[in-house]
Structures are given as structure tokens and as C-alpha cells.
Amino acid sequence: MSVEGASSELRPETRGEAVAGRHLTKTFGPVTALNDVSFSVEYGRVLALLGDNGAGKTTLIKLLSGVMQPDSGELLMDGEATHFRSARDARRAGIATVFQDLAVCDLLSITRNIVLGNEPRIRIGPVGLYNAKEADRIARTALHRLGARIDRDLSSYARTLSGGERQALAIARAMYYGSKCLILDEPTASLAARQANGVLNHVRAAADAGQAVILITHNYAQALSVADDIVILSHGTVAGEFRRGEITAEDVMTLVSS
Amino acid sequence: MATVASAEVVEAPPRTTSMSIRAALLRPELAAVCGLLLTFAIFATLKPTLFLALPTAITVASTASELGIVAVCVTLLMISGNFDLSIGAIVGFSGYGALYTLRAGYPPVVAILVALGCGVLIGLINGFLVVTTRLHSFIVTMGTMLMIRSLLNVLVQGVPTKLNLDPRLANFIAGPNLGGLRMSLLWFGVLVVVTSVYLLRTPQGNWNYAMGQNRTAAQNLGVPVRAMTIFLFCVSGFGAALLGTLQAARFDSVDGSRGLGLELYVISVIVVGGASLFGGYGSTIGTMLGAFIFAMIQSGLVLSGAPGFYFDGLVGLSLFIAVFLNEWFLRNVDRFRGTPSTNTRASAPQQSSEAAP
Numbered sequence: 001m002s003v004e005g006a007s008s009e010l011r012p013e014t015r016g017e018a019v020a021g022r023h024l025t026k027t028f029g030p031v032t033a034l035n036d037v038s039f040s041v042e043y044g045r046v047l048a049l050l051g052d053n054g055a056g057k058t059t060l061i062k063l064l065s066g067v068m069q070p071d072s073g074e075l076l077m078d079g080e081a082t083h084f085r086s087a088r089d090a091r092r093a094g095i096a097t098v099f100q101d102l103a104v105c106d107l108l109s110i111t112r113n114i115v116l117g118n119e120p121r122i123r124i125g126p127v128g129l130y131n132a133k134e135a136d137r138i139a140r141t142a143l144h145r146l147g148a149r150i151d152r153d154l155s156s157y158a159r160t161l162s163g164g165e166r167q168a169l170a171i172a173r174a175m176y177y178g179s180k181c182l183i184l185d186e187p188t189a190s191l192a193a194r195q196a197n198g199v200l201n202h203v204r205a206a207a208d209a210g211q212a213v214i215l216i217t218h219n220y221a222q223a224l225s226v227a228d229d230i231v232i233l234s235h236g237t238v239a240g241e242f243r244r245g246e247i248t249a250e251d252v253m254t255l256v257s258s
Numbered sequence: 259m260a261t262v263a264s265a266e267v268v269e270a271p272p273r274t275t276s277m278s279i280r281a282a283l284l285r286p287e288l289a290a291v292c293g294l295l296l297t298f299a300i301f302a303t304l305k306p307t308l309f310l311a312l313p314t315a316i317t318v319a320s321t322a323s324e325l326g327i328v329a330v331c332v333t334l335l336m337i338s339g340n341f342d343l344s345i346g347a348i349v350g351f352s353g354y355g356a357l358y359t360l361r362a363g364y365p366p367v368v369a370i371l372v373a374l375g376c377g378v379l380i381g382l383i384n385g386f387l388v389v390t391t392r393l394h395s396f397i398v399t400m401g402t403m404l405m406i407r408s409l410l411n412v413l414v415q416g417v418p419t420k421l422n423l424d425p426r427l428a429n430f431i432a433g434p435n436l437g438g439l440r441m442s443l444l445w446f447g448v449l450v451v452v453t454s455v456y457l458l459r460t461p462q463g464n465w466n467y468a469m470g471q472n473r474t475a476a477q478n479l480g481v482p483v484r485a486m487t488i489f490l491f492c493v494s495g496f497g498a499a500l501l502g503t504l505q506a507a508r509f510d511s512v513d514g515s516r517g518l519g520l521e522l523y524v525i526s527v528i529v530v531g532g533a534s535l536f537g538g539y540g541s542t543i544g545t546m547l548g549a550f551i552f553a554m555i556q557s558g559l560v561l562s563g564a565p566g567f568y569f570d571g572l573v574g575l576s577l578f579i580a581v582f583l584n585e586w587f588l589r590n591v592d593r594f595r596g597t598p599s600t601n602t603r604a605s606a607p608q609q610s611s612e613a614a615p
Contacts, residue, residue, distance in 0.1 A: 087478070088480065091480065097478075099478070103475055103478075104472065104475060105467070105468045105471040105472045105475055105476070105538070106471055106472070106538075107467070107471050107538055107539050107588075108464070108467055108468060108471065112464055112467075115464075116464060116465075116468055116475075116476065116479050116481065117465075117476070117479035117480040117481050118479075118480070119461035119464055121461060127460070128460070128461065129455075129459050129460055130458075130459050130460050130461055130463065130464060132459075173479075
């Protein structure tokens, strides 16, 4: 059962290294998916993780979100070594992974989607009832913090949201419930250009609000436009590390396919 | 980017009356209300003197309550995206639980608790099997249905057996104590209120809908999906056992064929009440209306002098109409509710493929 909205008002630290991996290695039988990969992401910064299919991006996300454990190497949160035994562990530690299509229940209201799993309660004797008024306030505040504009009644079904707005909902939800590190897996993959832009703005806004953001994408131009740091993965190893402005999309292409 | 701290609390836009009316009209019960009025109008016109009499009301209420007690409990399970086909068998088996306990010399109250416990226990087994085997609940509960029914028939040797429950207790739980109306109507009413509050006004109710719409999302957000599934199978088993207990008390007998085929009527009632077959949508108020529609059709046909076997035909027909209306409504629901955004309208029918387990 969920904790009673306890972590809802937590704001993450605003400086320093949030999450880091040191010498991470993961093999599946004869295949080495990750080989001695190190990276780090700071609060308030966006780290873009770029690479072709099979470069190890997905494996790295699974290690970070607790779905898998590394064979060797370690994960650090706020500078301390941590070990996630499950996705729940990682979530509790403040890592929120937003998958593209798996974030929204179509026939629940926007508000109910935002509070899902963390519903505010009113205690009446032994029963904890759903606090609709508080839920509405949370939904509004969460969207407002991200600067996301959803210009309709929040009691509308989430089905009415566009792809970009769904992404915004998921990001706003993760931020509100005290995540420190936001992992976005291909957030713009199926979006039209204008909506993709909106999502990238949200990514930036989340970082500006103090989140450490890891952005995984195939779209190198988009990544370069929003990222502070860039890590390029190729065949399970780090093929390059750059800061904003140090690299162009063409360079990424060459490195990715090297 | 806007500074966050300046306006943390955002005012909600005012709700207009027309919005509230629209929201009320677009509840899942709308079609069921229309169906109920239509059924009532048809039989009231066909046989005004017979249909609009107190004995008819009593029969209709009794049938609707007995069907509805199970259907309301199974509705919660169906909204979560699961089926329970074993309910009919549980109705029969719970009666045997009471019989066995009475024969062993325990007091009647204990017998009733054991009967209810049988249902919860079978629900627990169903839920546990569904969660661990990851088979579709349709298959799992079809298996347990056949096994329970067969076990029951072995135990009662295929003949109806007298229960000999204390008449005062039997009368208290199942007798016509409400001005001629049976007590089952009271239990039914309590269940409808409790389940409605649960669905609309508790966090678990929110999880219940979310599981049926997008199981993975619910799981990722920390909803205890497995525990909820087991719990909902227990609720379904409890509803069936409650009906089994009421019927055992009313007829003062245990019968190997009691509840046979009930599961199909119950699913029909739920769907006529506006719930989606694929989960994620529905309400117990709707199911209550569905139960009354069924009871009216049943009594109305008898009073109109139609042969009894027309009943299944009409049930089938109303089922078709209901499923058609429901799915159409689900596909088009955003046209009616909320202001649709300008793009991404094309992907509307994805809901069913997502929710169908």
C-alpha cells in the first residue's frame, strides 16, 4: 500500500552529482551488452545518452531503474554506492523512468492519472478515502511546476491528451512525487515536430527545476539542442563524452557507427 | 521559464452547470437507465394490471437482488480486466459448506460464516492461480469452475439435500421481512453503496480502474497489481457465496446444480450495465440497473404469457445491443467529454488492444 503522500513536497538537491555509474559491466551469455561503462549526471543538467540499436542504451536504463543488476561495477546516488534489487527500490531512491507508451490510463481523468499510486487520502475512522480536492490541487501544481499548459478541465479523460501532453503528464508526475533523476526513454519518438519541441522544452524545464535528467534518443539533433552533457555509446562501451557545443550532429553520426 | 515559487497554488477554473450536467449524462450508466425505462415501458404497456402490481414488484426485486449481489462483486473484478467463471459453482459449493458445518454439529451462525468463507477461499485460490501462472483468468476460472462443480456433485451424490437451518436465522437473512420484499434486497443495496464508494472515492478504486486500462502503467507507478487481483477474486467469491447462502437458506436445501450457468447471466448483466468486456470501464450502479432490466424481462415475459424459453433469446439480444453501444461509446467518449486536443485523434481505438489481457 502506498505511503500517504509523504514524499510529495520533497525538492531535490540543486547542485552536485545526482547519479553516476562506475565501470558498469553486464553480459548476457556470450554477449557483452555493457563493458566498463562510466558516466555521471548532475542535478539541474540534462545528460543525453546517444547510440545505435544494440549500443547498450536499453541495458543501461534497466540497470538504472532497478530492473536488472550489473555483473560488476557500481551505481552511486548522491555520491554513495547503491544497489537496486528491484524497480521499486530504484523508484523509492528517487529514480523515475518514463517509458513512452506505458505512462497513461486513457479512461481515467488527467487528475487521477497524475496521482495514481500516490492518491491523497482523507482518514475517516479506519478507512482512507480518496481526497478529490487535494488531488485536483496536486495535479494543477504538478503541471504548473513543469510549465505545462493543458488547457482543459483536468477531470477530462486522459484519452483526450495529445502524445506530447502525455509525456508532459508523466514528467510532471515524476517531478512532483520527489524524483531526483528523471530517465526519459525516446520521449519524442512518435511525435510530430511541434509536439517534440514542446517535450524538449519540458525536459529543459525539469532540469531547470533541479532534476537530473537522462535523455535517451535516436534523434541526435534534438539531443544536442537540449543536452548539457553528451555520452555516446557504441557496442557497449563509451565512445565519447562531450559538453554542450563541443560536438555536432555529424560528429555524433561518425562516432555512433564507429 | 516561469518562476515556480511565485504561484505554487493554481486556482481551478470554475465548473459550470452545463459541464456538471454533461458529466452526469456521460457516466457509464446512461445506456442502462435508458434500457431500464424502455423495458419498464414495454411491459407496463403490454400488461398494465399484472406488471404494475405489488407481487410483480416483489418478484422483480427478489430476482434482481439475487443476480445483482453476485454481479456487483464481479463488476469490480471485470473492471480490473479479469473474468470469474467459477461463480456459479461457488454458489452451489458454499451451500454445501453450510450443510457440512451444520452436520458436524456447529451452530447455524458458524455454518453461514463457513459458507461465506468457502467463497473467499476459492476466490483466493483463483486469484493466486491467475497471478502465479499468468494464464488468462477466463481459462483459470473455467478450470476451477469444472473442478468445484464436479467435487460438489460427488459430495452431494447428485441429489438435493435438506439443510435444516434454524428457521429464525434463515428468515433473518433471506426472509420477506421488508414489507413483503426479501432481505436480499437489503444486502444488495448495501453492496451497491459500498462498492460505489469504493470505486469512486478510495485510492484502491482508482487502482481498480487503472489495472483494467493499463496494467503495466499501474504497476510502474507502484500499484500493487498482484495483491489487488487476488483481493478482487476474493470479493467475487464472497459475492457468489453470499448468494449461495441466501438461496440455501431460502430453499432450506443444498443442490448440486444450484447456480449452474449463472456466470453467463452475470456477465450479461454487467455488460448491459455499461461495463467494458475488456476491463477499465464500468460501474456498480450500472450493474444494479442491469440486474433490474434482467429481472423485469424475466417477470414480464411470464406475465405476458410468453413461453419461458424466450428469456435466453431476449437476454442474448440485449447483450448484443449493450456490447455494441458500450464499445461505440468507448471509442467516441472523448468527443463527448472534455475538449479534444487538435491532433493525435487518429489513435482512438487503441484502448481495447491495450486493455485486453
